[in-house]
Amino acid sequence: MNHPHPIDCIESPFSFPPPFENGTDASLFVPGFGGLPVKLELHLEDRFTRATLGWAQDLPTTTRELAMLTLMDKITDRPNWFKEVLDEKAIPKLREKALGQKLISTKAWEWCLLELQDKARVFPEDKRTLVYNTGAGICKSDTIVDEGTRTLLKESIAVFMDSTLAAHDQRRHPAQPMNTIVDPMMYPLIYGKSLYLDGGAVHVADLFGFISKAKVAPEPRSENEWNRKQSDRAGWSLNHQRLPCEAEFTGDTGTEVRVTSYINGIHPGFETLYGAIEKLISHSIKPWNDVLIKDQRRGRTPARVKMYGVSCEPETPCWRKYTDAGKKPGTAEYYTAIQEAKAYCDLPDWDASIESYGTKSSSMYKTTDDIEGWLEKGNCLGFLMWEQHDRLVHPVHPEPSDAYSYQQWKTGLVSEEICKENLTRSNCQYKCPDLDPSFNHEFYNVNLQDTFRNKGLQIIVKIVNVKLTPENPDFRGTHWHIEGSKNDHIVANSLYVFDSTNATASGISFRQENDIYLDDHCDVKDDDEALEDVLTVFAITDKEHIVPGYPCEAPALQELGSVGLPEGRLIAWPNMLHHHLHGVELIDKDKAGCLSYVVLSLVDPYYRICSTRNVVPQDRRWWAEEAIIAAIPPGMIVPREIVDHINSFTGDWQLNPTEAEEVKERMTEDYERHRDLLMNWPANRYSFSHSDYNMFDVPPFLDMRYADGRSKVERGRV
Structure with missing residues (x-):
């Protein structure tokens, strides 16, 4: 089956899912190959959801x-x-x-x-x-992965790390606590450079057997600078794609899988490590079933x-009643109003930090006993009640x-x-807005092992070791991010901690994107206090940005919470949730420690993307290894000069570790740019209109100064 050159790079959903193909019996027909654009999106109902214009909570969680x-x-x-x-x-x-x-x-x-x-x-x-x-959710388990698998994984990764074929991240950056031992951004698919098979497959047992039939991966059709910037802003890469491995289900039922193509970054010679990763993939499938989202609006x-x-409480006192009564000294109305004011002003203030009434703070008078004397000086009883009400009033959760x-x-x-x-x-x-009175939630199940049994899954593997030493005793954690770019079509992840030694407890935090326009959801226009109440009940924290007239509203994001990461725990989450890893530090400052984990990322199985089944390995050391095995008797020591000589015969499609690091740096720059855009400019923002302010001016109340001399603008993240 012959396909033309990639038709374009336009993101446009197909009217029906195209027949993706990256197997052995037909030409490669996946995004970026066989005439399909790199920027290809299926309709929402034809795929799982992920970040970037995927799913958002209708309203923030209270x-x-x-x-x-x-x-x-x-x-x-x-x-x-x-x-x-x-x-x-x-x-x-x-x-x-x-x-x-x-x-x-x-x-x-x-x-x-x-x-x-x-x-x-x-x-x-x-x-x-x-x-x-x-809406979304996180699945966690401390027992789904047995101790035998954890030990096998730990020991086989230790053997791999000691080999010459391990990633050089740990050697090139010895002072960096986080070392990515298996890095999907090393040796990725490089458009216009990587070699691929257009039909046929790269076999685990014969990595270079079909190299004579390999072709250079096509480059996306050239775009002008404006279109390239638009692609970049949308999270697409026209340069790289992570390479997943292929995992096929074994037998007629169950979740056990077998990896049938090489794992990018791990030579197939590490059979024990392959076996441990296969077990980890198998254990991740049911947790993925629990968290994958297909319904783009209502979640799980x-x-x-x-x-x-x-609503707020307590009720607002009648200001006019107390103002008028305070002007009638000597009357029964006057003394009744004073007694009511005393009782009201003796109530403890509302403490928002504990969501309860706390202690009594000072007022414009010393004690309630001197209210009458205070009024004799010409002060207003209604204003006194107003001041106290301001201390008591609070939104009701x-x-x-x-x-x-x-x-x-x-x-x-x-x-x-x-x-x-x-x-x-x-x-x-x-x-809040009128909701559909007939709305009920429809639960649904996901069964990857049944739906995709014949097709199999595509998995991206990453292994990380956070190494702590007396010289480098702490790790500050990661930024908010999602895994991969749009090209990778990642819809779910699992993280398994296989080693946590002499390190403080770690965790991972999650946040979701909300679909909210405050003017639509809350009738609080021109009322800053009302807006504050809404934000409090909805747990929206970026209040300095969510103000009338501010030109750049805060991203519509809400932090859900954090999940602990003890040794032996596996967690799974949908890739539409942003996440960041917490920092850790040594417990015993005189000894070394570590936090080591594996991240498995599931490519949306409704797609197929170019994988290690299709791309010839690009690590030049693998080529030398295969050539030596084929030419030299077993057990014979090969001088470094001969290995270098063999390497000299490879083409420029292969990369040595230094070149791979350079590719990774370029890919990381693309990814971080996409990440920053997504984290700061998601699909939705907390919008709130206010006609009284020029949208390019700082609202007057934002320029009020605090006791430290700084304004809200200076204190906020503006």
Whole structure:
């Protein structure tokens, strides 16, 4: 089957999924090859979602629900949590501790307990649990990967690291704590340079057997500078693509796989390491099933706390009543108003840090006993009440079960209002949009092992070692990012910690993109305090940016929480969630330590992309290794000069470690540029219009100075 040169580089969804092909029986027909554009997107319903214009939460998750999610994550970190939540003797202690946490009310705890009990009943068989599952979710397990596999992985990676074929990142940057031992950005597909097979396959047992039939990978059709910049901004690369390996399912059922093409960065001679990675892929499939998102709008899980709007308490006193009464000394009305004002002003202030009433702060008078004297000086009683109300007023965080019960929620019946007397749209001070009253959530299952059994999966492998020494005792963590670029079509990841020695506890944080325009969702126009209340209830933190008239609204992002990374834990998450790894440091400062983990990235199986089945290995050392094995008797020591001489016969399509590092640096520059654009300019932003301000001027209230002399503009991330 002959295909023309790549037709274009225009991102345009096909009316139906094209018949992708990267097998042995036909010409290569994948993005960038066989006439297909590099920038190829399937329709949303024909693929899994990922970052960059993929999926966003309809509304941000409420602060109350985030507190509930954090609580459930922490409880499921306990060794015997699945027994404790079903044990009537252990539950009271869990309840007491939970109710001491911010925003965990009695209703919130009762909901969490029911949900934890349902999780506990299936945990012994599943060996995994979902956390932070609001729309999207993260799957974690400390037992799904057995100790034998962990030991096998650790030992085989140690052997690999000691070999001459390991990545040179660890040797070139000895002072850098994070060393990527197997790096998918080393020896990637390079358009216009890499050699590929247009039909046929690169066999693990004969890496260079078909090299005479290999062709140079086509370059995307040249674009003008403007189009190239647009591609760059959209997250596409016209230069590189990561190369996944092929993983085929074995047998007729189950999740066991066999890697049938070389893993980029690991020579097939490391058979034990290949076997350990195969086991890790197999263990990742069911967690991926739990987190992959196909529905582009509603995600996998409905909200636990349904948001009708934001109301505040206590009620506003009648300013005119107290102002008028304060002007009538000696009357019964005057003394009644003073007594009411005393009682009101003695109430403790609202402490937003603990979401409760705290201590009494100072006011414009010393004690409530001197209110009468204060009024005799011509002051206004109404203003006094206003000042105290300002200290007390706070938004009310909605509760779970205000709209529907836990039993209704877990079956998707989330359009009912079963507690109208508790929370209805009519008593909300600031309104949320009208929602479809017939809306119910439809749960769905994903089964990679069934749907793609004949096709197999494409997996990108990365192995990282964070090495800590007395000279370099700490690692600061990573930036917010997603895995890969658009070319890689990564839809899910799993991370497995196989070694954590003499290092403090690490973790990984996640955040999601929201789909919200504040003017549509909340009737708070021209009301900065109302906006502040909405942001508080929705746990939106970039308040300095979300202000009327500010020319660059904050990215519509919301941090969900963090998951711990102890040794032996596997976590999986959809690639539409941004993530960053926490820093670690040595526990014993006089000894070395490490945090070592494997990241497996799943290429969307509704696509096929160019893989190591198609691209001839580009590591020049592999070529020399194969040539020596073929020409020299086993056990014979080969002088370095002969190896260099053999290497001299290779073409410029192969790379030595130094050249590979240079390619990686260029690819990293592209990736970091894409990452920064995505992190700072996602598809949505927190928009809020205000006609009173010129959009190119700093609003006056932003220029107010704090006690340290800095303004909000100077203190905020503007």
